[in-house]
Each structure stands twice: as C-alpha cells, then as structure tokens.
Amino acid sequence: MLRHRRFAFAFILLLFLSALPAPAQDAGRPMQIHLDASDVPRKLLHCRIVIPARPGPLTLYYPKWIPGEHSPSGPINDLSGLKISANGKPLAWRRDDVDLYAFHLTVPEGVDSIEASLDYLGQQAREAEGFSSGTCMTAQLGILNWSLVTLYPKGLPPREQKVQAHVKVPQGWKFGTALPIDWQKDGEAQFKTVSLEMLIDSPVLCGAHFREIPIGPKDGPPHFLVLACDSAAGLEIDDDLKSQYDRLVVQAGELFGSRHYRSYRFLLAMSDHIRHDAVEHHECSDNRVPERFLVDEDYRTHASAWMLPHEFVHSWNGKFRRPAGLTTPDYQQPMKTRDLWFYEGLTQYLGFVLTGRSGLYTPDLMQENFALIADWARNQRGRTWRPLEDTTGGAPTLYYARTEWGSRRRGVDFYDEGALLWLDVDTLIREKSGGKKSFDDFCRAFFGGNGSIPDGTSPAVKTYTFDDVVRTLNDVVAHDWKSFLHERLTSTDLEPPLEGLKRGGWKVVYETSPSELLKARESEDKNINLTASIGLKLREDGGVIDIIPGSAADKAGIGPGMKLLAIRDRRWTADRLKEAVAGTSKAKDKLTLMFENQEYFRTFVLDYNGGARYPHLERDEGGADVFGAIFGAVKRTQ
Ligand SMILES: [Zn+2]
The missing domain is CATH 1.10.390.10 (Neutral Protease Domain 2)
Structure with a gap:
C-alpha cells in the first residue's frame, strides 16, 4: 500500500513538473541530430546532437519506453562516449540517482545551445534480448533506429519538439526511410524538419545490397518493399510473391476502408546474423528476416510469412488508434x-x-x-x-x-x-x-x-x-x-x-503426421515439438525447453536443464525419438529416455501409449465454412 501511495505521489509530481514551462530549452528552434553510420559494419554508431538551450538547469533523457516494444527496453548500457559541451567548452553531467535514463547539467550564461556527442555500441544480437538492444547491423546492412542515439531535453513533449536530422551511411550503400528528404548526395542525406516523435518512429534501413520495389494499387498513397540484404541474390522476388504483397496492400484497404499515412514502407533487413523480429511504425515497419526470406520457398510457410501483414495492421491498430x-x-x-x-x-x-x-x-x-x-x-x-x-x-x-x-x-x-x-x-x-x-x-x-x-x-x-x-x-x-x-x-x-x-x-483433431507448417516451424525455431503426445519440447541438442503439466513427460519427472542422451540404450536423434514415440501405440515396452541432469544421469520411463500425435483442423460436418470465408479474399463494391 505504502509503495503504491508513494508511486501515486511521484506520478502526480511528475505530471505537475512536466506541465511547467521548461526553463532551459527553446521550443522554436529545432534540435539537430547528425548520425554518422559509416561504422555500421563494426556495429558502432556515432552521433552529434545540437540542442537549443537557455542558461540554467537542464535534464536530458535517453529514450526508455520505445513505442511498439511495450517495455522499458531502451538499451542504456550501450550508450557510450557521452560528452556534452557549450561553445566548445566541456560541460559536466550527472546521471539521476533514481531515473538512470536522465542526465542533469547546468547550461552556462551566454549560451543558446549545447552539443552532445555519443556512441551506440552494437553487438551480435542474441536471443531473449529487448528489441532495441537487439542490434540490427551486419557487414552488409543496418537498421538505424534514432532512439538508440538520441538524447532529448525534458519539458517539451516529443510530439512538439522539432528535429532536423542528418545521416551518413557507409560508402557505396543506399538507404530507405519514411522520413521526408531535404537533400541527399553520395550516401549522405538531410531530412526535412519533423517532430522528435516522427523521427523516432521512422528508422532508416541502409545496405550495400539494396532495392526498393513499389507495391499495391496505382491510386492512393504509395507503398514500397524496401530491401537490404546480406547478399545481392536475396533481393530477387518472383512475380507470384510480388503479387501477394500487392494484394496485401489492396486487401488492407478493403478491410479498413481508410489509410492514415502519406506513404508506407515495409523495411526488410534480410540477414542470418540478426534476431528475427519486427516492430511497428506509423508509416513503415522494421522487419528483420532471414537472408533468403524472399527467394526460398520454405520461408513462405514459416512464421515470418505473417510478419509483414501483422506490422502493416499496426499502422491502424497501435499507431493511428492506440489504447490510452x-x-x-x-x-x-x-x-x-x-x-x-x-x-x-x-x-x-x-x-x-x-x-x-x-x-x-x-x-x-x-x-x-x-x-x-x-x-x-x-x-x-x-x-x-x-x-x-x-x-x-x-x-x-x-x-x-x-x-x-x-x-x-x-x-x-x-x-x-x-x-x-x-x-x-x-x-x-x-x-x-x-x-x-x-x-x-x-x-x-x-x-x-x-x-x-x-x-x-x-x-x-x-x-x-x-x-x-x-x-x-x-x-x-x-x-x-x-x-x-x-x-x-x-x-x-x-x-x-x-x-x-x-x-x-x-474442429481440432490429432493425427499421426505433423503438418507442413509444424515441420517448417521446428526447422525455423530449431526445436522438436512433441507437446501433443508425450508433452515435451526439446532444443535440437536435446535440451529440455518445456514440459506440459499433466503430460507423460511431466509425470515422469523430466524438467528444464536436462538434456536427452539416449532412447533406451541407443544415442538419440530427432528421428529416433519421433519413431519411438510413434511406436508406443504398438510396443509392449514403455518409452524409456535417458537424460543428463547437470552431470548426473537418469533414466525416465514414460507412461504413454498414444503413439505419434499432431494437431490438425478438420471440417465439423453440418456447419458452413465461415473460417474459409473469413480468410478468403474479399472484394467490396462500394
Ligand atoms: Zn505486434
């Protein structure tokens, strides 16, 4: 209770303080952000920011809650080399004791702007990382999210804060973005002045192998697939797939009956060296997919086939309309x-x-x-x-x-x-x-x-x-x-x-063969999914990921941290395990699995005789196929 009250008090105080006029900044002049991305191949960004300011105390923020990520994921640990100066003289800064994303300083007399320089330290992306800290930079491409390299003054809401941004990409690379361009030359560009909100909502995709493909209907706002790939070969797209993306744009128009953007760009960073994920923006989306996403037939059935439609829907649901x-x-x-x-x-x-x-x-x-x-x-x-x-x-x-x-x-x-x-x-x-x-x-x-x-x-x-x-x-x-x-x-x-x-x-039915989609997802996620039968999900190396409560694996006592070694007395493989599970419907002997549990070995006998079991859908006789109608193309006359 006490904690809750304290929070409420702090929140009210915060609201009160943010409503006060900001003493040390100037709403009229835009901030300037100069992003030097020429070190993308070594996963390093350099940034220089000029912030209009008036003499007195000033607080600068590093973005913490990035829209679309639904969590305080701003990668503050990767902010480096922060130096602040005014008229060429260094200014001391001090991080706030409680809000680790806030930096305090005092702007000296006779100064109308300060300059901050900083680096963003990227790295090889790992699993279970926040989206922002999941670096999307390779030897051949990069997604430049402005929130990674931006400090902004406390006081003026980002929607009202004007920014003029400038970017430099590695020599010979090209780039695409939803930001309106003022001028561009030889891998450098200056963008028109926009709000800080729009800047942070508009990442720049750059790459050595780059292509922009117009998609969708001829009338209405333009749409593009913007591709940067680790190889030139991955930029190819066949007519069938292109026409499916054309239809995606058309069908979204049919579904919503309106569009709330000036143009829309699907930014696709295509590499096997980045984490595959995506985040929504109003006039674009930041999609991170495998290198051969467009050219390998297999990827069309993978989870990521619906990634672009999902992020596109967010332009309406999440961006234009958003929960309070x-x-x-x-x-x-x-x-x-x-x-x-x-x-x-x-x-x-x-x-x-x-x-x-x-x-x-x-x-x-x-x-x-x-x-x-x-x-x-x-x-x-x-x-x-x-x-x-x-x-x-x-x-x-x-x-x-x-x-x-x-x-x-x-x-x-x-x-x-x-x-x-x-x-x-x-x-x-x-x-x-x-x-x-x-x-x-x-x-x-x-x-x-x-x-x-x-x-x-x-x-x-x-x-x-x-x-x-x-x-x-x-x-x-x-x-x-x-x-x-x-x-x-x-x-x-x-x-x-x-x-x-x-x-x-x-209705859901269970059959002895897995669906093509399940096989594709096992291959994409590098796991073995036997949850519908023995209740076990393993990594490719045999490590236990999950055990369904109440399943045979659960009742036998198998747990995470264990690693499958053998099926009875023979070394396990994925095929042998699936065969052994399938065989339980006929075999007299129970399924016997040997696991290593942190240097100790143990054999588990599973009380299961249901054989191979995988989910499928089957028509429920008697009713109309409403499901088929929902997911089939629609054409309106109006
Ligand atoms: Zn989403």
Whole structure:
C-alpha cells in the first residue's frame, strides 16, 4: 500500500513538473541530430546532437519506453562516449540517482545551445534480448533506429519538439526511410524538419545490397518493399510473391476502408546474423528476416510469412488508434500495457486475416496455423492461475521471460490467444447478423476517419478505452460484449476459447503426421515439438525447453536443464525419438529416455501409449465454412 501511495505521489509530481514551462530549452528552434553510420559494419554508431538551450538547469533523457516494444527496453548500457559541451567548452553531467535514463547539467550564461556527442555500441544480437538492444547491423546492412542515439531535453513533449536530422551511411550503400528528404548526395542525406516523435518512429534501413520495389494499387498513397540484404541474390522476388504483397496492400484497404499515412514502407533487413523480429511504425515497419526470406520457398510457410501483414495492421491498430494507457507524452513515463489484448491480440488476428486474403498463406496453411495455435493454447496450463489480462498487464517483463517452463508460466499469450478471441468475436458477429455483418464492419467503424496528414505534422493518434471497443462492437451487432470480453480476459479455465473455430465450421483433431507448417516451424525455431503426445519440447541438442503439466513427460519427472542422451540404450536423434514415440501405440515396452541432469544421469520411463500425435483442423460436418470465408479474399463494391 505504502509503495503504491508513494508511486501515486511521484506520478502526480511528475505530471505537475512536466506541465511547467521548461526553463532551459527553446521550443522554436529545432534540435539537430547528425548520425554518422559509416561504422555500421563494426556495429558502432556515432552521433552529434545540437540542442537549443537557455542558461540554467537542464535534464536530458535517453529514450526508455520505445513505442511498439511495450517495455522499458531502451538499451542504456550501450550508450557510450557521452560528452556534452557549450561553445566548445566541456560541460559536466550527472546521471539521476533514481531515473538512470536522465542526465542533469547546468547550461552556462551566454549560451543558446549545447552539443552532445555519443556512441551506440552494437553487438551480435542474441536471443531473449529487448528489441532495441537487439542490434540490427551486419557487414552488409543496418537498421538505424534514432532512439538508440538520441538524447532529448525534458519539458517539451516529443510530439512538439522539432528535429532536423542528418545521416551518413557507409560508402557505396543506399538507404530507405519514411522520413521526408531535404537533400541527399553520395550516401549522405538531410531530412526535412519533423517532430522528435516522427523521427523516432521512422528508422532508416541502409545496405550495400539494396532495392526498393513499389507495391499495391496505382491510386492512393504509395507503398514500397524496401530491401537490404546480406547478399545481392536475396533481393530477387518472383512475380507470384510480388503479387501477394500487392494484394496485401489492396486487401488492407478493403478491410479498413481508410489509410492514415502519406506513404508506407515495409523495411526488410534480410540477414542470418540478426534476431528475427519486427516492430511497428506509423508509416513503415522494421522487419528483420532471414537472408533468403524472399527467394526460398520454405520461408513462405514459416512464421515470418505473417510478419509483414501483422506490422502493416499496426499502422491502424497501435499507431493511428492506440489504447490510452499506451499513449504516453514522452519516452520516459511508464506505459500501462493491460489493453495489449486489443493492441496486439487483434493485430495478430487481423494479420492472419490479411495473410490469408493476400494469398501469403494458402487456405491449408491457415488451417494448420490455427490447429497449432489451438493446441498450443490447450497446453498453456498457466491459464489456470494467470488470466489473459494478467499476461497483458505483466507484458513489460514477460517479453523477457525464459522459454523454459513456458506452459506453466504463460508468457505473452495475448498474441495467439488474441487470435482465437477475435475469431470468436468475428464468427459471433456473423452468426448473430445472419451473415450480413462481420468483423470487417467493426474495422471500418473503429479504424476509419480522415486519413490525411498535413505536411510538417505528425500522424494523428486517436486513443481508446475498453468501453470504446464495446460500444463499437454493439454498433455492429447488439450483444453483451462487455461480459463476453470480461469473461475471456479474466477466465482461469483450463479450456482455451475455441468457440470461434467451432462456429467457423472446424474442429481440432490429432493425427499421426505433423503438418507442413509444424515441420517448417521446428526447422525455423530449431526445436522438436512433441507437446501433443508425450508433452515435451526439446532444443535440437536435446535440451529440455518445456514440459506440459499433466503430460507423460511431466509425470515422469523430466524438467528444464536436462538434456536427452539416449532412447533406451541407443544415442538419440530427432528421428529416433519421433519413431519411438510413434511406436508406443504398438510396443509392449514403455518409452524409456535417458537424460543428463547437470552431470548426473537418469533414466525416465514414460507412461504413454498414444503413439505419434499432431494437431490438425478438420471440417465439423453440418456447419458452413465461415473460417474459409473469413480468410478468403474479399472484394467490396462500394
Ligand atoms: Zn505486434
């Protein structure tokens, strides 16, 4: 209680202080940011920032809560070489005792601006790293996120703070960005003055092997695939795939009925030496994918096939419309993440909808996708203690939770369980309206409106609350949506929300062969997924990742930290393990696995005779194929 009160007091004080006029800065003149990215191949950025200032105390912030990352992930440990000066004379700075992202200094008399120079220390990206600290720089390409190299003065909100930025990329490299360009020459560019908010929302993708491909319809705002790859060969795109991305843009227009950007760029950093992930922006997205993402047929079926549609949806859901709790005035105030079930969960659903409607997933792949999600959701036994809305509230730390014990813990489940939840909503709207209405109607109402953005301004943000979502659902079809959503957000039932699949005309069944999608994901994630049979997920090296509570593996006593060595008396391989599991339906002997547990060896006998077991979807006879209609392309006449 005391802690809570102290926090509330500090928060009110913070609000009060941020409302005061800033004494030591000048709102009229823009900041200048000079980013020297010529050392990208050695993963080092240099930056010089000129900040208008008036004499007196000044606080500079390093961005901490980066929009889209939903956590305090600004990589402060990689900020280096900070030197501040005024009129060429060094100024002393001191880090705040409590807020480690704040630096205090005193601007001397007779000075109207200060200069800060700093470096950002990149490194080889590792798993389980924050997005911002997951460096995206290789010998051949880089994504330059301005938040990595920016200090900004306390006081003026980033939406009002004007910035003029300048960038220099390695010799011979090209670049692409949503930022409007003032001039460019030989790998250097100066951008038009924009708000700090827009600058930080507009990364620059640069690379030695670079290509920009216009996609989408001829009318309306332009769209581009902006590619930088570790090889020239990876920049090729065949006509089929290109036409699927064309359709992605068209189908998004059909779904939302409006666009709230001047242009949109899918920035793709394509390398096997970066962490594969993505983050949304208003007029672009920062997508990090394998080197052969566009040229290898295999990658089309991988998880990342829906990455671009997902990030594209965020331009409407997350950027144009944003939960009030995630809309903060600067990058220092904590975000309240409870509404991520809408921000991310709905985006996951609509990302899948557009992946299906654009043809990036065939109908078969979309069925396999939902079969895997339904089975995964059943295995998330943490749902019996942690309701879905606790995974959203806890998101800032859950993003960094280990994968071990994942099904007991529950992680950021609001993505895939969100897809199930919104499928439930969509099919219910269709059922209650006799097929006349669908979730598309909600999208047009909720995400519609005037999309024009006058030059020199930032794209608009229209905030919303839980009640706004309920009201718009009721405008589409009258129902007790408040209770409907509340139940699903607070439930601790063992059973996940699979009503949408049933209403969509499908059911989950288990067969002896894995789907093509599961095989592709095992190969992409380098793991062996036997969760539907013996309840075990292993890394390729045999290390235990997860054990499903109540499964044979769980009852036998297997745990993380152990490493599979042998099946009975023979060294294990993935194929032998899968064969041995399949054989349990016939064999008299039980499945016997030998593990090493931190230098000690132990043999476990699994009480399991169900054979190979993998999830698939099968038509539920009697109902219409609503699922197929949702994920099929739509054409409106209006
Ligand atoms: Zn997202």
